[in-house]
Amino acid sequence: MKFEAITIKDIAKALGLSTSTVSRALRDSYEISPATKKQVLEYAEQNHYRPNPIALSLKEKRSRSIGVIVCEIANSFFSQAINGIESIAYDKGYNVIISQSHESYEREVIDLNYLSSRSIDGLLISVSAETEDFSHLQALHERGFPIVFFDRVAESIHTHKVIVDNFKGAYDATDHLLKNGYRRIANLAGSPHLSITKERFNGYRQALENNGIPFNESYIEYCLHGGMVYEEVENALNNFISLEKMPDAIVASADKLTTNCLRYFKTKHIKVPDDVALMGFSNLDLTDLLSPSLSVVRQPAFEMGQIATELLLQLIESKRPVYDFQYKVLPPELMIRESSMKIS
Amino acid sequence: MKFEAITIKDIAKALGLSTSTVSRALRDSYEISPATKKQVLEYAEQNHYRPNPIALSLKEKRSRSIGVIVCEIANSFFSQAINGIESIAYDKGYNVIISQSHESYEREVIDLNYLSSRSIDGLLISVSAETEDFSHLQALHERGFPIVFFDRVAESIHTHKVIVDNFKGAYDATDHLLKNGYRRIANLAGSPHLSITKERFNGYRQALENNGIPFNESYIEYCLHGGMVYEEVENALNNFISLEKMPDAIVASADKLTTNCLRYFKTKHIKVPDDVALMGFSNLDLTDLLSPSLSVVRQPAFEMGQIATELLLQLIESKRPVYDFQYKVLPPELMIRESSMKIS
């Protein structure tokens, strides 16, 4: 099925004018007589003329659209971040093209190639859990392509980055559990390749240390797919509960880890927080309705999306190369509920 | 910051060839000598040459991208549907551009104008809760632009549509509540403009009728924003509980209605299902972890996205106008849990 839209040429032919005149009339140029303008404008209106954005992109060498690569949009944190991205992009007249890596490195590379071949003016990315090698991004960045990282960043690439204070988030969560009497606190961590996993682990560890609790190697388990696959959470938790000294509390380092953790305990009839307390990173809107209601570390996802987009557009619209990159760190928010209640 | 990518012209100039030769060499044409091909291919590889998709779009009069308009991506049903859309589009080499209407008619019109001005080859849409007037879509459709509706359809527009059997979903949910002993069943409905709201209401009403229960006008409340705004759910439920004969069960017709309903009851310390049972449409992955766990009508969102996309691509790639449109109705799935337990 062909959808042939009207062009400036069609208008010119119909009205016996040149394309230049029509173009100028449509852009309200002073060089065109009011009569001609009126004629052109009316004809364009009647025939639903819309400038072809593709032709404009070709001429202007910009598409006025930005690409976004995240692991999953069906993840509260990312869908909220995307809302933030969209809110800014929309205001500035940019289109947003979203791709999902589904936590796969291979897919991330494909998405990147797809997007970067000049159909987007810049990229916002939160790397996949599998990604260890950042050379695909590095290469693009070196050739001057605008890239801004948010949440999961590539430390080796020197550009704008927007993250939450993951150290503080994990520190505060762990500290809160300690204050509530828990002593054997485990860390259910995401992919070891991710910057956020390391930062969160460091916060967790520092809180233990500051409270005089020695770090126990068997109290950390990594989930390569960040909790996307239930079995990997199941295995990790099986390991925890089969320890002689089973943990009495868990700090989960990602959204899916937190909820799948709860699902595991429910399945195994392990009571939260009586048998084991739970506190995790999550941006779900429903954590207050869960059973038990979940104590969480919440990230300002919407704001992160907004700030990252502002930085990207700034990069895109800058006349000269930018070397002064920003590293924005936003505060997380602790929301205390039932799952981390004081030990009785 | 400018990102100037290499073009076929640059290669031609560097190698002392014409652009035609370079183009043909890159496409492995038989007309080009092996030596030249090798030279061109190597130079292109070294300099990261990628064909400019915008130039190709201009020439081929197609962008190989499709637009999607939904109310919110931060909604399980839609994010799952988008995953389905993406899975098919990706396989067929199409880009997906997502826009959110945020349940606003005005925003939907803007999104549509933005997308339709030839930067997309076709559109998948689930209309906003506010939308009563479909002329913006009608106009586009009449001019031959490929459109496929899913979930929330415009009845008056004759094109492919993919929905779930909303009547059956609501019928079965209501019937289930009746079988479990509930008699005063209310319907917390979404926007009265939406096709799905009407279909679900009809299912609800028919189930009552078939079980010999008269329909009570005060047992239906509409929420114009489909539950997006908590206050509107609050008002509706305030009306229900202030009735002399308060409902003993509620059928909620949308995701946000269902969860906000639960939130309301939790806030008011109304016990579910002891004081009032709850059953709703929802595609959340966490309904089993809520307190109480929720009985829901689940839609095959992923499959809906896939089917809608297949139909759209079929429309886009069809050589001649299509007049034989499909109306796919998929079965919903009832998931029974605690919130609709048998009356004791």
Next chain:
DNA sequence: TATATCTACGCAATCGTTCCCGGCATCGAT
């Protein structure tokens, strides 16, 4: 040797739009 055939490339148009450059009227001033 003259003609036909084939190889390997270049020219130019095309997609829709913008914009520089130019040009033809008309008008007022000298």
Next chain:
DNA sequence: ATCGATGCCGGGAACGATTGCGTAGATATA
């Protein structure tokens, strides 16, 4: 009457890639 200014408009190149057609030069055939 001539000149400059101004108003109004058209021609054509450019953006990047593809492709039908033309053709120079080499080789093969008669």
